Amino acid sequence: MVKTAVQAKFERNLAQYRFFNTQETVVLAVSTGIDSMVLLELFLRLPPKRRPKILVAHVNHELRDQSVQEEQFIRSFCDQHHLDLEVTHWAKAKHPASGIEEAARSFRYHFFATLLQQKHARILVTAHQANDQAETMLMKLVRGGQVAQLAGIANQRKFKDGYLIRPLLNVSRTEIAQFAHENKIKWFEDETNTDLSIQRNRFRQGIIPNLQTENPAVVDHLIDYQRQLVELIDFADNQLRGIVKQVNNVKRQLNLDLYQQLEQTTKRLVLSYWLEKVQLVTNLSQAQLGEMEQLLDNRNKPQTRLKLNDQLELIKQYQYAWVVKIGPADISTAIIPATVLKLNHWYSSSVHESIGIFAPNGELDKQKDCQVNIMWLPSKAFPLQLRRWQAGDVIALKNGHHQQVRRVLIDQKLNNAQRQDQLVITDQQGNVIWLVGRKFAWWERPLDYQDKWQQVAFVRRFIRGE
Structure with a gap:
């Protein structure tokens, strides 16, 4: 048997995948349309030493009466050629009211994925061809989006734990039709292909034929552009991968x-x-x-x-x-009411930290995981309060100057969540004494402060995780 141009192109395409051996099971998606029946015939024509085990996968979408004949035909064909066949039905009751094309595609590929897993196969093969590629590229061009999307359909991609390959992607519809007629291949024409309410059919039946009147080789040129684009994208990806790794x-x-x-x-x-x-x-x-x-x-x-x-x-x-x-708001960021602080009590400021004011003693300094700061305060400062900081809060500095608490948080580069959770301890007049964990206010002391003021220890205790 003389090898045709289509057959030679198909076998060259297969050779680049290097997946096949005689022990490998390959799942072929066969709809009984002209493309998939030619694909099946091309696999059957492979030399025995290069032909994998073929499992034909057929989906009866129950969308038209012809579906019954198509299923009977593929069953008979597989019996005659001693091929394994798996058929599934997409029940009419499960058809959606709208978006039926996408729903049908989703059903098909779920079925194919299930077969790969059940049969311990790695390769799914579909019959997408050059005109499908051209249609896809033009539809994406009209739709808009990222330049990389203009690359259209990949000749291979990861699919579940294996690969989806398309060995006819550089074979035109004209070549496929010629091969089918010359080899007397029987197929079924999908009646929905003439439905112009479907976008792809409008490109298939009208837009591409019109472009071909301008240049009969337009599909070949689009395929060549697609190849160049893929090469440029691959080159750009390699360059960008290195830059992104650095930043x-x-x-x-x-x-x-x-x-x-x-x-x-x-x-x-x-x-x-x-x-x-x-x-x-x-x-x-x-x-x-x-x-x-x-x-x-x-x-x-x-x-x-x-x-x-x-x-x-x-x-x-x-x-x-x-x-x-984006998740539900973190309740830890909610504003809590002011809490009056009692001497020698701990208060939880976060899951990793507690704070409190204590009468100074030497034992505090000996405690592990504690930060202790001693301060003298006038009696009018008490009782002290703990609350979240507020927009108008300022903290006293030396020489009578003040600084906005907001500015302290910005200078210390706290993020928004940390800012929102920031606690302050104030005196009973609302003056900030301690921006907890960040900064203490400056108090001008009288000469006799040790006789009239009270000494307290501000303590942070860090809680180690398990």
């Missing part, structure tokens, strides 16, 4: 100091790559990327956050940025 820390946070040193064009590419590959954020628009660029570049807003969608949020805190899932 991304072990916590998967973007180091903004390093990021800002990049050229403007590189920054956008790095940001897009970091979001998709590191933070696993996809389907962002160019407008969203532009908004993020402005946010990360804005030095006047060292801390801010940007909602990306209903589930994710970008957080910027000083020199780092990262993406988090």
Whole structure:
């Protein structure tokens, strides 16, 4: 038997995968349309020493009366050729009222994944061909999005624990039809292919034929563009992977100091790559990327956050940025009422720390995991209170000066959550004595303060984890 051009192209494509041996089980998705029946025939024509074990997978979508004939046909075909066959039905009762194409696709691929697992197979093969690729590229071009999406359908990709391959992706519909007619291959024409309410059919029946009147080789040119685009994307990915590795820390946070040193064009590419590959954020628009660029570049807003969608949020805190899932508000950030502090009592300030005021004694200094600060206070300062800081709070400095608590927190580079949880101890007039863990106020003492004032110890006790 003379090997045809289609057969030679098919076998060259298969050779690049290097997956097959005679002991390998390969699942072939066969709808009984012309593309999948040609794919099946090409596998049957492989030399015995190169032909894997073939498992035909067929889905009866129960969308039209012809589905019954198609199932009977593929059963008979597999019997005649001694092929293993698995058939499943997508019951009409499970058909959705809308979005039926996507639902059908989801059902098919779930079935294929199940078969791979059950049969201990690694390879799924589909019959997508060059015109499918051209249609996909043009639809994505019209729809808009990321440039990488114009690469269309990959000739192979990871699928569950194995691979999905498409060995006809550079074979045109015309070549496939010619091969089918010359070899008297029987197939069924899907009646829905003429339904112009389906976008792909409008491209298939109208837009691409019109383009072919301008240039009959338009599909070949689109496939060539696709190959070039894939090569450029692969090259860019390799370059970006190295840059992102440098600007991304072990916590998967973007180091903004390093990021800002990049050229403007590189920054956008790095940001897009970091979001998709590191933070696993996809389907962002160019407008969203532009908004993020402005946010990360804005030095006047060292801390801010940007909602990306209903589930994710970008957080910027000083020199780092990262993406988090949006969850219910943390109740620990709720404003608590002021608490009057009793002498020699501990108060929990966080899960890792307790604080209190104590009568000074030598035993305090001997306690492990404690930080002790001694201070003299006038009697009018008592009772002391513990509360969260407020917008108008200031802390007294030497020489009668004051500093806003907000400025202290900014200077110490606390993030928004830390700021919101920051505690202060005040006197009974509301003056800040201790910005807990950060800074003490300055008190001007009279000459006889030791006779009239009270000495107290402000203590932080650190609680070690298990």
